Amino acid sequence: MAQSVKVRVPGTIANCGPGFDAVGMAGTIYNYLELTLTEQPGVYIEVKGEGSGTIPDNEHNIAYQAVQAVFRKVGAEPCGVILRMENSIPLARGLGSSAAAIVAGLTAANALTGSNLSSEELLEMATQIEGHPDNVAPALFGGATISVAELGKVRCLRIDPAAIFTMVVAVPEFGLSTKAARQVLPKTVPHRDAVFNVGRAAMLVGALCTGNLAYLRYVLDDRLHQPYRQRLIPGMQRVFAAAVAQGALGAVISGAGPCLVAFTQHAPAAVGEAMVHAFAENGVKAHYLLLDLDRSGAQIIEEDNT
Numbered sequence: 001m002a003q004s005v006k007v008r009v010p011g012t013i014a015n016c017g018p019g020f021d022a023v024g025m026a027g028t029i030y031n032y033l034e035l036t037l038t039e040q041p042g043v044y045i046e047v048k049g050e051g052s053g054t055i056p057d058n059e060h061n062i063a064y065q066a067v068q069a070v071f072r073k074v075g076a077e078p079c080g081v082i083l084r085m086e087n088s089i090p091l092a093r094g095l096g097s098s099a100a101a102i103v104a105g106l107t108a109a110n111a112l113t114g115s116n117l118s119s120e121e122l123l124e125m126a127t128q129i130e131g132h133p134d135n136v137a138p139a140l141f142g143g144a145t146i147s148v149a150e151l152g153k154v155r156c157l158r159i160d161p162a163a164i165f166t167m168v169v170a171v172p173e174f175g176l177s178t179k180a181a182r183q184v185l186p187k188t189v190p191h192r193d194a195v196f197n198v199g200r201a202a203m204l205v206g207a208l209c210t211g212n213l214a215y216l217r218y219v220l221d222d223r224l225h226q227p228y229r230q231r232l233i234p235g236m237q238r239v240f241a242a243a244v245a246q247g248a249l250g251a252v253i254s255g256a257g258p259c260l261v262a263f264t265q266h267a268p269a270a271v272g273e274a275m276v277h278a279f280a281e282n283g284v285k286a287h288y289l290l291l292d293l294d295r296s297g298a299q300i301i302e303e304d305n306t
């Protein structure tokens, strides 16, 4: 049995506009987690990169909690663990940092305990910890995913979009926790708003499957979360408009925000610069990232059996 394993997990763009809590895509930005089992009990956590100095280095760490969830599920003997993380995914920005941490912990612990859990079981455990499946599914499987959850069961369909595009992510300097961004959502929505989203979410998936990305121009709008979150993200509509003016197919909130992401097949750098400029005009400092679709999901990149 391996004593140490290192995994790589992508960041994610959840919701993708109308697919609230269901649709997600993996992007080419990665966190790395090395898990080592020790005979001496206890937990040692080291964080480099994003979240260094703020991510808990004790039992409150969600990657550690994910590791423990696997140990409990497979009945592994209690032992000590060392977690070493190198993070590139910014925290609380809407790029799935918590999902990546959970998926990394689950994947690493599953590998170290004999890979007894299926990817479906890992998805269900990840969803239970995260609360919704739309980030954890693409973090696990890569590509674009559509997930539905009910009574603890999670069904996920992974698709490889039939066209190439770039996700231009404008990353504001301020953070926004998913918890806070969910608190502004209403408990109920008008029926017409639900209808508005159903058609667009369906056409979004159809556009990705067929590669007919021109349809993205009509389907990225949303009435279930973006209008309510707009007040938390100064200049949101102007940033969307700036991206489209530079040729992007459309733009949405990434996950729970505050990152905004534009989908484009042309001039991604110009789109990114326009988005950052529009944020600046609204008093928000930001930078941009150019992400491709990650098609691999969580990967074990090193195993040490000595």
Ligand SMILES: Nc1ncnc2c1ncn2[C@@H]1O[C@H](COP(=O)(O)OP(=O)(O)OP(=O)(O)O)[C@@H](O)[C@H]1O
Residues within 6 Å of the ligand: 012, 014, 031, 051, 055, 056, 061, 062, 063, 085, 087, 090, 091, 092, 093, 094, 095, 096, 097, 098, 099, 101, 135, 176, 177, 178, 179, 254, 255, 256, 257
């Ligand atoms: N590598 C990590 N290890 C442990 N905990 C982490 C790690 N990365 C993020 N977290 C925890 O997750 C929190 C951020 O999660 P949150 O759901 O608010 O935002 P997000 O996952 O970055 O964005 P979104 O869910 O909108 O995509 C951090 O404050 C931290 O507590």
Ligand SMILES: N[C@@H](CCO)C(=O)O
Residues within 6 Å of the ligand: 014, 015, 020, 021, 022, 132, 134, 135, 178, 181, 182, 225, 255, 256
């Ligand atoms: N679907 C989630 C994604 C963030 O985790 C939300 O928008 O709250």
